[in-house]
Amino acid sequence: MTEIAHGTVIVQSGEAVLPRWWRTVDRVTLGCILALFAIGILLGFASSPPLAERNGHDPFHYVIRQAAFGGMALSVMVFVSMLSPTTVRRMGVLGFFAAVAAVALLPVFGTDYGQGAVRWYSLGFASLQPSEFLKPVFVVFTAWMVAASQEIGGPPGKSVSLFVAVMIVGFLAMQPDFGQAALIVFAWSVIYFVAGAPMMILFVVLGLVGLGGVVAYNNSEHFARRIDGFLSAEIDPNTQLAYATDAIREGGLFGAGLGEGSVKWTLPDAHTDFIIAVAAEEYGLVLVLIIIALYAGIAMRSFFRLMRERDPFIRLAGTGLVSLLTLQAFINMAVAVRLLPAKGMTLPFVSYGGSSLIATGIAVGMLLCFTRTRPQGDIGDFLLNRHGRT
Numbered sequence: 013m014t015e016i017a018h019g020t021v022i023v024q025s026g027e028a029v030l031p032r033w034w035r036t037v038d039r040v041t042l043g044c045i046l047a048l049f050a051i052g053i054l055l056g057f058a059s060s061p062p063l064a065e066r067n068g069h070d071p072f073h074y075v076i077r078q079a080a081f082g083g084m085a086l087s088v089m090v091f092v093s094m095l096s097p098t099t100v101r102r103m104g105v106l107g108f109f110a111a112v113a114a115v116a117l118l119p120v121f122g123t124d125y126g127q128g129a130v131r132w133y134s135l136g137f138a139s140l141q142p143s144e145f146l147k148p149v150f151v152v153f154t155a156w157m158v159a160a161s162q163e164i165g166g167p168p169g170k171s172v173s174l175f176v177a178v179m180i181v182g183f184l185a186m187q188p189d190f191g192q193a194a195l196i197v198f199a200w201s202v203i204y205f206v207a208g209a210p211m212m213i214l215f216v217v218l219g220l221v222g223l224g225g226v227v228a229y230n231n232s233e234h235f236a237r238r239i240d241g242f243l244s245a246e247i248d249p250n251t252q253l254a255y256a257t258d259a260i261r262e263g264g265l266f267g268a269g270l271g272e273g274s275v276k277w278t279l280p281d282a283h284t285d286f287i288i289a290v291a292a293e294e295y296g297l298v299l300v301l302i303i304i305a306l307y308a309g310i311a312m313r314s315f316f317r318l319m320r321e322r323d324p325f326i327r328l329a330g331t332g333l334v335s336l337l338t339l340q341a342f343i344n345m346a347v348a349v350r351l352l353p354a355k356g357m358t359l360p361f362v363s364y365g366g367s368s369l370i371a372t373g374i375a376v377g378m379l380l381c382f383t384r385t386r387p388q389g390d391i392g393d394f395l396l397n398r399h400g401r402t
Contacts, residue, residue: 033094036384041313044306045089045361045376049082051303052287052362059276059283059290060364074283074364081366085373092377093384097326100381104152104329111149114142115183129187141367143184143192147336148375150180151199155329158207162324170209173200181224190228191343191355195336197221202335203328239353255279256289256348267296283364285356288348300345303362307341310334317383330382333375 027035053075060074067073092100114133122130125139132139154173161169177200184193201214229236259275262268273293276282282290291299314334321327337360344359346352358368361376 029094033384036386037093037380038313038317038383041310041380041383044309044313046086048303048306048361049086051291051299051306052082052359052364053079055287055290055294055362056283056364058270058273058294059287062277063280063283077366078364078369081369082361085361085369087373088370089373089377089380092374093380095381097323097382100378101152101156101325101329104149104378105156107145108149108153111142111146112180112183115146115180118142118183118187129189131187131189138366143187143189144367144371145374146180147192147195147199148333148371148378150177150196151203151332151336151375152329152378154200154203155325155332158203159325159328162207170204170207173204185224185228188228191357194221194355195340198339199332199336203332206328206331207324252279252281252286253347253350253354256286257350259289259293260349263292263294263296265296266298267292267294270294281356284358285344285354285363286348287359287363288345292348303359304345307338307360311338314379314383321382326382330379333379333382337372337375337379 056075056078057072060078061071064071064073095103118130118133121133123132123134123139124130125132125134131143132141153176157167157169157173157176159169160166177196180196181193184190184196197217201217205214229239255275255278259273259279263273267273273290275286275289275293279286279289288300288303291303311334314330318327318330318334321330340357341360343352343355344357344363347354347357358365360372361369
């Protein structure tokens, strides 16, 4: 039983927390995250001065704020990654209930900042978008419920998680925030699929999402306008999509050079939703491919480590978190090249945004915690031992 419980990895008792963390954490994934943050700061120097000038701030006002928010995000990431999976699960479940309450109260206490969607709480010195913090803790809560349902005599966790997902999608659609709602549905579907759900359930969910899209198109002028613009054969030259497309085309292979791009002067969201257009124009396809490779590296490293994990909760939560991170990155870049309708979604660790940066730091901290090397042995060893004893 000792071998089954602890595998063949030697536990170094009495080892300090920091050396143990450094020995067990996935340093390749950590390096990719730091590289993305450094690229974000570099692109901030290029994209944010025009915004600072329009708002009457110093040229690098938003770069300094991004560095400050990024520092907090990285600190939270390291702290969370040092915790045990059990502690992360407990904190995630408690955080989930707090985040749901915050999202539910947005219609009463939230603000739209003139953008037509009530998604933020105004704190005076900054704003808070609770849906950003809801995503990682929703993954933890769903993984916990689904994993518990697989135990003998366990609760109906799959049904509970589906009900909760539908409730959250309803709250987000009321804002409206269809992009974040789509991410919630995707995260739930990934966890449900990995847990061995019947394909028919996933097809039903996909059909309901399609039906919801039709309803949203017929009842939301904002949503319909974005879909019509995406499906149109011609791009309005005065839209953000047109500016971004032109910038990517002008960048070519190696770009125009640092500070030589022009799209940042015309794109209102050049520092957030369309940061990849700035990267393509000033640094070319080379930097864009580097950014894609970094996200792909995070995904592959995490999936390979999670494949060896025997704890169902860790396997499900880790898969949900890395899928959520990479899908958000894909959507952000796909919008810029008109593969998807505009969704108003940031590029993780690269775009400017306090809530987005800190929430992503929490999510990646959880992922690093779940993918740390633990004294458990590989899942294959466990299955072989169990098969041999039966």
